[in-house]
Amino acid sequence: MQWLYLAIADIFEIAVAIAAGKAAGFKHRGWTAATLISGAIGTYFLSKALLTFDVGVGYAIWTSVAGVGITLLGALFFGQRLNWRKALGVAVIIAGVVGLQLSGAA
Incomplete structure (x- = not known):
């Protein structure tokens, strides 16, 4: 169940980043509200997941x-460039997450 909680927390964390970008420094109320609400929901599910996972x-x-x-x-939806350095960074992050999983983290 902790993986489900962590997945939900990740979805809301991604929503936070997208909404925060659209909020333009909290100038747009709707996007600001979406940022804050998504952040609260994501943090709630993260805290549920951390009942089982080591915090770090x-x-x-x-x-x-x-x-x-x-x-x-x-890169897919907002016209941001994904060059080879970013792709390499993403690959390294994925390898690190797999390494944490293989270490018996949860």
Whole structure:
């Protein structure tokens, strides 16, 4: 169940990043509200996942998966450039997350 909680937390963390970008420094109320609400929901599910995961490992996986998701969505839907250096960074992050999983983190 902790993996489901962590996956939900990641989805909301990605939503935070997208909404925060659209909020334009909290100038747009709707996007600001979406940022804050998504952040609260994501943090709630992260805290549920951290009941089972080691805090450092769970947080590392959460931020890494969200970072990869945001980077890929930015390239696919928001016209952000994904060059070989970014792709290499994404690959290294994925390898790190797999390494944490293989270490018996949860």
